[in-house]
Amino acid sequence: MARPAHALIDLDAIRHNYAQAKALSPNSKAIAIIKANAYGHGAVMVGKALSAQADAFGVACLEEALELRESGIENPILLLEGIFEPEELQDVDQHRLMIAVATYRQLQWLLEAKLEHPVDVFLKMDSGMHRLGFAPEETEAVYQQLAQCKQINSVVLMTHFARADEADTSFTEQQVSCFDSAVAHIPAPCALSNSAGILSDAKANQAYIRPGIMLYGATPMGTDHASDALLKPAMSLRSAIFSIRDLPVGERIGYGGRFVCDRPTRVGVVAMGYADGYPRHAVDGTPVWVNGHMSRIIGKVSMDMLTVDLTDLPHIKEGDPVELWGEHVSANLVADHSATIAYTLFTGVTRRVPLRYVNE
Template structure:
């Protein structure tokens, strides 16, 4: 019998969320961002479910792109970190990959390349995040060079917004102003909006969108924001109780004895730990659901197991299901209790977690 730990992936929900992103900006095209194994949801399965309607897919590197190409995905693919050496441009040409150009070195490699056909690219400006991207004046000069280069085809102008999830912060407005001031005379499509900007900043919705975390049903905005409500959860992480202990008041639970029972307590042991990607630093009180009823983690998460308080579930038995996040437990709640974000929860799942892909829409069509 296999270990009971599984992540159930709702492909119909992911498809719904992609369509929702495009509904927010009907005139725009959208890159479905499926880097990091589709944020832990299975890149090939997600790409296949979106292939009929995705305008493009976004990955971090050529290795992720080749996994898609080898599985038969034919959609345009954006290399969001660009190429890491000049030789990768030949791979990009051969497999129709579109690199981002975000550094002087990448610009030079592209200008000096001798491809057999023109290559498209996305040119990235640093408007204030100060991670990657060309400074605005260098960006303008790079654009002129690329437009004059005979082996460069289409160019999309892009930047990345550092604080789009903070709707009251002026940083996004400032970044948009910097971008707009330096692309005023450039006749090329633009891309600024990540998930938070798609949902919360109308002014950032340009010709290309880049939905990422919203594809998987986790909102980058407050849960009570109106734009969060239509999202549908893409993953349900489940395991089961593998042991139950009856502990006296004063008994300590787990490594370091972090949690001490204040009353006689029924404790459940769940088959999941930090080696599976569950955050080791989840605090006492982090929510879980046992048999559909919410309760809490007690004690420190260990490599393969964690412990939960069964007081709210007095009828719990070994083998009963435990949801770590999904429809009963918002992943953002788990993230907040672990001093992290839902992105890391999803992308951090290890290969020990079996992915089970389900598509209710396809099942309905087949019936």
């Protein structure tokens, strides 16, 4: 029998979440962000599941785009980080990809290229993230260079929000104001909002939105935000109890003996560890769903196993199913108990955890 650890991916949930993004910004096209293997959910399968709905897909780099093209996906694809060397423009041209331009080096490569097909460009402005993008005062001049280039089909103006997941929307509003002022005289459509921007109260006028983490059912706004109820979890990380033992008061569990039994304790061992992608830093008390009942982690997470408290669940037996996050346990809640975020949980699921799909 195979090791029971696996991740169940509900593709209908992803379709639902994409529809929610569109509903929240009904006048915008939505670029479904499926970089990083669709945040660990499987880029090809997610791409195929959304191909009939998605206005476009967003990936980080050329390699991710080519994987989609090779699988037969024909939707427009945007390289969010653009190109890293000029030779990549040959594949951009051949596979009709859209590219972000965020540096002068990328701009020069594009202007000097010999392309068979005009390319669609997303011109990135730095409105306060200070990671990539042209300064506000440089953006109009860069746009003019692109607009005058015969190899450019269209230009979309883009920026990225740094703090749209915060309850205080003032910084996001500053970014929107900065962006609007810088592009006021540029006759081009705009793309501003990531998932947090879509779900935030700070709204922006935009022709394109870029839903990412929300596609997979986790709100970047926190589990107490109203957006949590809008989304359906797409990944259920699952395993099973494969050993049970009883320990007396005073016994310690796991590496370092972090958890000390303060009562006679029934301990379940689960086939799931940090080599599967479950966070090693999950604290005692991190919630775990065991065959219809909520339990908790006790003891440090090991490479291949973790231990849960079954003291109040005497009916649980070896072989019973366990959900580490998903429908019954929020990934955001697990992340909160592990000093991390849901993004790292999803993208951290390792290759030894098979992905199984429903609602293809």
